[in-house]
Amino acid sequence: MAITRKDQQELAQVFTDLGDLGGRKEDYFPVLYMAKKFKCEPRDIAQQVAFGGNDYGIDAYFIDRPSKNLYLFQFKWSEDHNLFKDSMERLATVGIERIFGNPLQDPTQNELLRLLKADLRECQDLIERVYIQFVFKGDLESTDTSTGLQDRKENLESKKWLIEKFFKGRPVSLDVDFFTDKRQPPTPPPPDTHELQFTDSVTVQTPDKEKLLHVGFVRLMDLHRIYKSLGQKFFNRNIRAGLKADKPPNRKIREAMSAIVIKQQYPPAVFAFNHNGITLAAEHVQIHDGIAIIKVPRLLNGAQTVSSVDKFLEENDGNPALKQNNEVLESLRVLAKIVEYDPWSDFVTTVTICNNQQNPVHPWNLRANDRIQCDLQDKFREELKIFYSRQENEFENLTDADRREMDIDDPHDIELKRLAQTFLAAQGELDKMSRLPDVFESQKLYDETFRESYLHSDARKIVLAYKVGLVLNSPIRRLEELAPKKIAYAVGRARNLVWALIIQTLLNDDKINDWLDWYGQTLAKEADFKRILEQKASSRILPILKSVLADSTYMSKIENEKYSFLRTKELFRRCMDDAFSRFPWTRRQI
Numbered sequence: 001m002a003i004t005r006k007d008q009q010e011l012a013q014v015f016t017d018l019g020d021l022g023g024r025k026e027d028y029f030p031v032l033y034m035a036k037k038f039k040c041e042p043r044d045i046a047q048q049v050a051f052g053g054n055d056y057g058i059d060a061y062f063i064d065r066p067s068k069n070l071y072l073f074q075f076k077w078s079e080d081h082n083l084f085k086d087s088m089e090r091l092a093t094v095g096i097e098r099i100f101g102n103p104l105q106d107p108t109q110n111e112l113l114r115l116l117k118a119d120l121r122e123c124q125d126l127i128e129r130v131y132i133q134f135v136f137k138g139d140l141e142s143t144d145t146s147t148g149l150q151d152r153k154e155n156l157e158s159k160k161w162l163i164e165k166f167f168k169g170r171p172v173s174l175d176v177d178f179f180t181d182k183r184q185p186p187t188p189p190p191p192d193t194h195e196l197q198f199t200d201s202v203t204v205q206t207p208d209k210e211k212l213l214h215v216g217f218v219r220l221m222d223l224h225r226i227y228k229s230l231g232q233k234f235f236n237r238n239i240r241a242g243l244k245a246d247k248p249p250n251r252k253i254r255e256a257m258s259a260i261v262i263k264q265q266y267p268p269a270v271f272a273f274n275h276n277g278i279t280l281a282a283e284h285v286q287i288h289d290g291i292a293i294i295k296v297p298r299l300l301n302g303a304q305t306v307s308s309v310d311k312f313l314e315e316n317d318g319n320p321a322l323k324q325n326n327e328v329l330e331s332l333r334v335l336a337k338i339v340e341y342d343p344w345s346d347f348v349t350t351v352t353i354c355n356n357q358q359n360p361v362h363p364w365n366l367r368a369n370d371r372i373q374c375d376l377q378d379k380f381r382e383e384l385k386i387f388y389s390r391q392e393n394e395f396e397n398l399t400d401a402d403r404r405e406m407d408i409d410d411p412h413d414i415e416l417k418r419l420a421q422t423f424l425a426a427q428g429e430l431d432k433m434s435r436l437p438d439v440f441e442s443q444k445l446y447d448e449t450f451r452e453s454y455l456h457s458d459a460r461k462i463v464l465a466y467k468v469g470l471v472l473n474s475p476i477r478r479l480e481e482l483a484p485k486k487i488a489y490a491v492g493r494a495r496n497l498v499w500a501l502i503i504q505t506l507l508n509d510d511k512i513n514d515w516l517d518w519y520g521q522t523l524a525k526e527a528d529f530k531r532i533l534e535q536k537a538s539s540r541i542l543p544i545l546k547s548v549l550a551d552s553t554y555m556s557k558i559e560n561e562k563y564s565f566l567r568t569k570e571l572f573r574r575c576m577d578d579a580f581s582r583f584p585w586t587r588r589q590i
Helices: 005-021 025-037 042-048 081-100 111-122 140-144 147-157 160-166 220-235 248-262 269-273 303-315 320-324 326-331 346-354 371-384 400-406 416-427 436-441 443-449 452-456 459-470 473-482 485-491 495-507 512-519 527-549 552-559 569-582
Strands: 060-064 069-075 129-136 173-180 193-205 212-219 278-282 284-288 291-295 298-301 333-340 387-389 413-415
Touching (some): 005 025, 025 042, 025 129, 042 060, 060 111, 081 129, 081 147, 081 371, 140 173, 147 371, 193 220, 193 333, 220 326, 248 269, 248 303, 269 333, 284 333, 320 326, 371 459, 416 436, 485 527, 495 512, 527 552
Parallel strands (some): 278 333, 387 413
Antiparallel strands (some): 193 212, 193 291, 278 298
16 A cells, blocks of 8 residues: 555644654654544644654554553554564564563663553553554555564464463453554454363473473364464464375375274274374463363474364365264364463474474474564565475465465475575585585574575575576586586586576676576576576686686595585685686675
């Protein structure tokens, strides 16, 4: 929703009338919006608006005493929904606690926070509902499909317990949503409270009594009902999505269900004996008479089980035996662990990792839910309509309807591990490309690889560099055909070096903007693109390699079949020095 001329005129008028309060013209957007929403005079509402920094993610508030509602706002005079990400993160990590929990003062906090806390003390027994609203001028559909925003929204929703604690344990509702000043009523969010049959349960707790573990048996169909209510959101704290339907584990689960429910070859209890169980995390759990009421549930382990149930029901839709034996289906149970703690905490992340050890867990799997991975997923989808699989198997589990809803056009996906290699190739970090597990296990190396700056770079450059890795065999073959014998033999063992040098070749070429338009917007492996890389390999990469590898030290290593030097940052630097004097190139970033 574009910022119109009328919008500009209204904002300019409020700024003219109230500009003596300080701040920039755009800072008066909250005043304009709130005056309309709550039917107040702009000057009367202005004291509840921040005109400076250090706002802990909130820059305006309003207490509607007749309706018993508290409104907390963050405003952006912009069409870019991504601007909310930092504010939401600050609000979730320190803001909610600063407003509703921490009694200590922050000398640097703005005046708004002091006034808000004073009004909250006065209205502590009055307020029944808290609304956190993020208001901007853009397209609301973009907020619904943004993985990064939805992840941060869920994180905020999980802080509800802090708010209820402030209100002395009263059941105060919390609603987090995005608005424009012309928004239609929002679609109701999926429920955060769900009910499970939970039998034969026991509960253990950590010494600090902050974390509880409930162990018992749950019905498969109760898990399926939560999944149908929440969709993929139910899986988003897992490090994997469900496996493909034709994979052995999923196939075996469906076969077992068919044998029990459709063919009735075994009693229902057999299913629990043969299943390893599932693990959930929930913000709050209340168990009474075999029923568990859980708030904000997220599946940590068991995505393939729930996906298999869904596929089984789909395959047997219309089968009379399924309807006839519905009681048998409803009686299928699995062992379940429910962790009662913040689903977005580091503790639950560790639990997730430990509960996914039945299949190999690679270091890159453990980064699937990192904030930057969510933001990269948004970037590729919003700018190029390409899906980024931050979770293992994620793209394979999307239906055509899912892709249409997410506005994904490309039939191929970007994979997390290969994207890391792409970034390292562009950085010339050849040694790190050869020890990728270390990159994901070391926070320092990981942060250097997945730089925040990539969120602001041209997504087409990233895709172009990524595609070089996809079609690298073509330029490698050309180099092996044209290079002297000894160098040709080394080229096949220098794939990462060639990948890094071809990226620099493209970025330093005068036609880079054309190539970004032609080849940087899709993951298709165009024949023309392969021919360009072959031509650049022969005219640019080959002269560099012949010159640098002619060094007696390097040639001696090649003759003795010692090729580890081909995977060093130093060799890449030598090649770039030669390229500078020969063409000349400078090192470019994607």
